[in-house]
Ligand SMILES: C[S@@+](CC[C@H](N)C(=O)[O-])C[C@H]1O[C@@H](n2cnc3c(N)ncnc32)[C@H](O)[C@@H]1O
């Protein structure tokens with residue numbers, strides 16, 4: 319038996335910063351787990367490899383890695399973050415060519431007067447770093463179009479109408495709620511250019527600027543026509559979980575392309591076309607595609623400014639949602655592309671210093687030779703791995719309804735799709751549950767359990783006996799926790815003796831507004847499971863059905879709930895740990911002896927019980 323001693327989680331190194339992914343775990347925790355539970359040349363499997371932490375850290379530690387993810391974005395990122403070799407001269411040249419091309423596309427259309435230069439004879443013009451824009455809405459009271467700008471905002475979801483005659487005007491002390499108003503496009507408010515890192519120039523939007531933007535769009539469209547580029551129209555599905563909270567269709571965001579202003583959409587399309595046409599090696603082209611894809615996070619309409627955040631500069635898309643602010647930014651693509659290039663360069667240079675090799679192959683069997691990596695853009699159920707083939711499984715499974723990975727990653731789909739192996743990801747197999755349960759194709763906790771079970775069954779089959787499956791998990795939703803544990807026990811695993819650890823998160827990521835407001839714990843529980851025949855089940859003869867299980871779980875919970883409420887923050891995780899260690903054998907007995915292959919109604923029943931109270935329902939996990 320091994321022992322894991324929780325360590326101080328460290329912030330992301332450059333490979334984890336090349337592209338956005340969701341809910342990344344601290345790299346050194348995974349590195350430590352790999353070191354503790356496996357040896358060099360061991361075969362390690364991660365059935366949910368996501369942002370690549372297990373794969374990358376395993377390669378660094380000379381393990382042989384098998385990674386699966388149903389999400390094409392995950393594999394695209396992992397494939398790039400592990401890169402060690404590149405043609406530096408060619409990449410730099412290609413990058414310069416992109417910047418030159420962008421400079422042509424921007425021309426003089428995106429500059430403002432340098433106020434500092436006003437005393438000079440020839441006032442200089444500086445380039446605009448971002449434009450502030452706001453959505454327009456038709457007031458549901460006076461039917462006039464009004465601006466949903468910060469200046470007209472009273473509080474979230476409430477705005478003044480600009481029409482002085484309207485009952486919702488500032489003077490009349492009324493208000494409108496944008497959710498009741500039809501959207502009517504957007505408008506430019508003002509432009510900002512930076513002289514230095516801190517000082518900036520503002521320019522209010524004027525008739526002259528309006529004309530300049532129109533001319534610019536005309537100019538860009540002429541290029542689009544010359545290049546014979548078709549403007550894509552990829553519809554955002556209406557039966558998506560994220561539609562319910564993010565209200566995309568209601569806000570007039572019908573296509574993925576609507577997540578960009580017209581101008582940024584056209585420039586991005588031209589830039590991508592330029593990259594595709596470059597006469598460079600496949601490797602350089604792929605790196606540029608990653609850089610381009612990474613820059614899209616900054617140049618869409620989810621960017622916004624907030625006084626006091628990022629020194630007043632645009633904040634990039636960071637929520638686990640398509641959260642569209644009413645006043646937003648159109649960010650200049652040149653610096654965004656430059657920053658994405660710098661992030662990728664840092665990763666390449668970082669990896670070049672490390673002493674690992676990549677020998678990627680296409681089947682697990684080939685790992686028996688001198689190879690060390692297989693990556694699949696699919697679920698493990700689509701591939702057969704031999705029995706007792708894998709030495710260790712280390713993973714971070716999806717956490718219930720916390721992150722809708724495929725829906726959120728689809729943001730990149732229209733831009734990257736021809737690079738993906740799995741052109742149409744199978745949403746039905748994604749192991750998640752939905753937050754809103756009332757739409758066609760919505761998944762509940764039972765679906766989450768079933769999809770997890772399908773994966774863990776294959777994991778159990780392919781793992782060597784007496785070896786471990788280790789996973790990190792932290793969810794406040796007891797239902798999601800139960801679903802995960804049931805699926806794992808059903809697959810045959812047992813919890814290793816005292817195989818539960820609490821690992822704190824990265825300090826710097828702790829105090830974000832998001833975690834603070836919710837008072838949520840940060841960090842993860844680490845569960846160490848084992849494939850063993852020698853485990854003797856504790857017996858609970860009083861548990862013969864769902865109700866009796868729930869009753870038993872309740873007893874344990876109530877006992878700890880009081881303690882939890884009255885305890886100091888620092889002791890809370892210990893109380894949960896003790897509670898979980900008491901619940902696990904009960905649940906294991908129930909799944910293996912009572913449930914077997916049968917069905918249950920736990921998710922419908924537990925809601926009326928105390929189980930949910932301990933944390934008070936599900937919560938978003940912090941973006942890291
Ligand atoms: C929590 S993330 C992993 C994050 C990762 N450990 C990291 O630190 O970046 C879970 C991943 O599971 C993937 N996933 C969900 N259902 C899946 C399935 N049935 N098969 C394979 N991957 C799946 C999601 O696409 C997501 O990338």
Ligand SMILES: [Zn+2]
Pocket residue numbers: 457458459460461462479480481484485486487
């Ligand atoms: Zn009005």
